[in-house]
Amino acid sequence: MLSLAxxxxxxxxxxxxxxxxxLLRNLHGWAFTVLLLAGxxxxxxxxxxxxxxxxxxxxxxLDPMADKLLMTACFIVLALPDHPKSxxxxxxxxxxxxxxxxxxxxxxxFIVIIALLVHLTSGLTSFKPSLLGKLTTAVQLVxxxxxxxxxxxxxxxxxxVEGLVWLxxxxxxxxxFHYIYRATRVASEA
Numbered sequence: 001m002l003s004l005a006x007x008x009x010x011x012x013x014x015x016x017x018x019x020x021x022x023l024l025r026n027l028h029g030w031a032f033t034v035l036l037l038a039g040x041x042x043x044x045x046x047x048x049x050x051x052x053x054x055x056x057x058x059x060x061x062l063d064p065m066a067d068k069l070l071m072t073a074c075f076i077v078l079a080l081p082d083h084p085k086s087x088x089x090x091x092x093x094x095x096x097x098x099x100x101x102x103x104x105x106x107x108x109x110f111i112v113i114i115a116l117l118v119h120l121t122s123g124l125t126s127f128k129p130s131l132l133g134k135l136t137t138a139v140q141l142v143x144x145x146x147x148x149x150x151x152x153x154x155x156x157x158x159x160x161v162e163g164l165v166w167l168x169x170x171x172x173x174x175x176x177f178h179y180i181y182r183a184t185r186v187a188s189e190a
Contacts, residue, residue: 002058005049008041009062015041016073023077024087028152035145038070064129067137068108074144075101093156094147100165100172104140107176114183122186130182136168136175143168 002010015038022031045063049055078096083089111133129137143164150157 003054005045005054006059006062008045009066012038012041012066013069016070020073020077024090026091028148032148032152035148071140071144072105075104078147092151094150094161096147097165100169103169104172107172110176111179114179118183118186130178132175132178136171139168139171
């Protein structure tokens with residue numbers, strides 16, 4: 001049986017299609033609410049896992065996977081152009097640029113490859129996120145949340161969105177290079 005912490009993580013994963021559907025239907029207020037609920041379940045599953053000794057290998061795998069799936073889906077939808085053929089009613093006042101979506105997804109794929117290489121070369125089964133990696137994830141989440149909230153409020157805020165985009169891009173690239181450095185160190189020590 002799955003622990004409560006793991007059930008919350010799975011619930012967060014189940015919310016992803018709902019969040020994307022709400023965004024595509026221009027229901028940004030509801031989408032923002034679901035994003036907040038996802039953030040709450042992310043915080044709760046960690047607290048429950050630590051407080052009640054419910055940490056597990058499956059939880060260590062599922063939790064970051066849920067986060068990455070949620071953010072990847074949001075980055076993709078928030079980078080879509082207005083009125084695509086498949087969803088003609090879709091419209092956003094504020095978008096995330098396609099280049100940021102590509103860099104973010106590429107970094108995540110790259111980190112998975114690095115973790116696999118570290119495992120194959122050193123036998124390590126866990127490659128813990130760095131402080132820079134955690135900061136990057138937090139800023140990515142703030143960027144997504146801000147864009148969704150601004151769209152809900154009907155405020156086109158080029159300066160705010162562009163500032164968050166550049167900050168997110170800088171941290172995403174910096175943390176990607178930092179993971180390369182850490183992987184190289186771990187591999188050379190093994």
